[in-house]
Amino acid sequence: MSSIKIFIVIVLTSVISLSSCEDTKKQPENLSEKIQIQVNDSVKTIISSEEKKDTLPKFPKITDDNVVEFLTDYGKQNPETKVQISTRLGNIEIELFEDTPLHRANFIYLIKQKYFDETYFHRIVPNFIIQGGNSDNASTNKKRFALGQDYRLPAEIIPGRKHSKGTVSGAKEYRKNPDKKSAPFEFFIFLGPQSATSHLNGNYTIFGKVTKGMNVVEEIANLEASDDDWPMKNVPINAKVLH
Numbered sequence: 004m005s006s007i008k009i010f011i012v013i014v015l016t017s018v019i020s021l022s023s024c025e026d027t028k029k030q031p032e033n034l035s036e037k038i039q040i041q042v043n044d045s046v047k048t049i050i051s052s053e054e055k056k057d058t059l060p061k062f063p064k065i066t067d068d069n070v071v072e073f074l075t076d077y078g079k080q081n082p083e084t085k086v087q088i089s090t091r092l093g094n095i096e097i098e099l100f101e102d103t104p105l106h107r108a109n110f111i112y113l114i115k116q117k118y119f120d121e122t123y124f125h126r127i128v129p130n131f132i133i134q135g136g137n138s139d140n141a142s143t144n145k146k147r148f149a150l151g152q153d154y155r156l157p158a159e160i161i162p163g164r165k166h167s168k169g170t171v172s173g174a175k176e177y178r179k180n181p182d183k184k185s186a187p188f189e190f191f192i193f194l195g196p197q198s199a200t201s202h203l204n205g206n207y208t209i210f211g212k213v214t215k216g217m218n219v220v221e222e223i224a225n226l227e228a229s230d231d232d233w234p235m236k237n238v239p240i241n242a243k244v245l246h
Contacts, residue, residue, distance in 0.1 A: 125137045160207075166200040
C-alpha cells in the first residue's frame with residue numbers, strides 16, 4: 004500500500020474516531036463532505052511535498068553511443084556560456100567557448116544537474132594547474148552512475164589554441180585514448196608558464212577561460228598538499244550558471 008493510501012486511511016480513521024467521541028446530538032452536518040475535504044487537502048499536501056523533493060528534469064544516461072546527439076541537442080536548448088565556481092577561498096568566473104560545443108554543453112549540463120556541488124579541487128600543482136570535479140565522497144560516484152559514468156567527450160581541439168594562464172581544459176585518461184577524448188566529470192585550470200605546455204597543447208581540449216578570480220586559482224594552487232597533490236584541507240566546489 005502506498006504512503007498516500009496509508010495516510011488517507013489514517014486520516015479517515017482519526018476523523019471518524021473523533022466524531023464518535025462527540026455527543027451524537029451535536030453531529031456536524033455533511034460530515035462525509037467535511038471528511039472528504041480534509042482527505043483531499045491532506046493528499047494535496049503530500050503530493051506537493053513529494054514533488055519538491057525532486058525538481059531536476061530527468062534525462063537518459065549519457066553513453067558513448069548517444070553523447071554527441073544528446074549534448075548537441077542539450078546545447079541548443081541551453082546556450083549559456085558564463086559560469087561561476089564558488090570555493091571557501093572565493094569565486095572563479097569562467098567563460099565557456101562556443102566553438103567547443105560538446106564540452107560547453109556538458110559543463111552546463113553537469114552544473115544544472117548539481118554534479119559539481121560537493122566535489123573538490125582535488126589536485127593542485129603550484130605554477131601549473133588546479134584540477135576539479137572529483138572527491139572521496141560516496142555521493143560523487145552515485146552522481147556519476149546516475150548521469151552516465153562510462154561516457155567520454157570527443158576531442159574538440161582547436162588548431163592554434165594553446166594553454167595559457169587561466170585556460171580551462173577537459174581532463175583525460177592517457178591509456179587507450181588515441182582519440183584524446185576528455186573525461187566528462189573533471190577539468191583543470193592552467194596557470195603555469197608557457198614552457199610547461201608542450202605536452203598539453205594539441206592533446207587536451209581547451210573549452211573555456213577564467214575571466215575573474217585568477218587570484219583565487221593561484222591561492223588554491225599554493226595550498227599545502229599531500230604527495231599525490233591532494234590538498235591537505237579540502238577545497239569544496241559549488242557551481243552555478245550565470246548566463
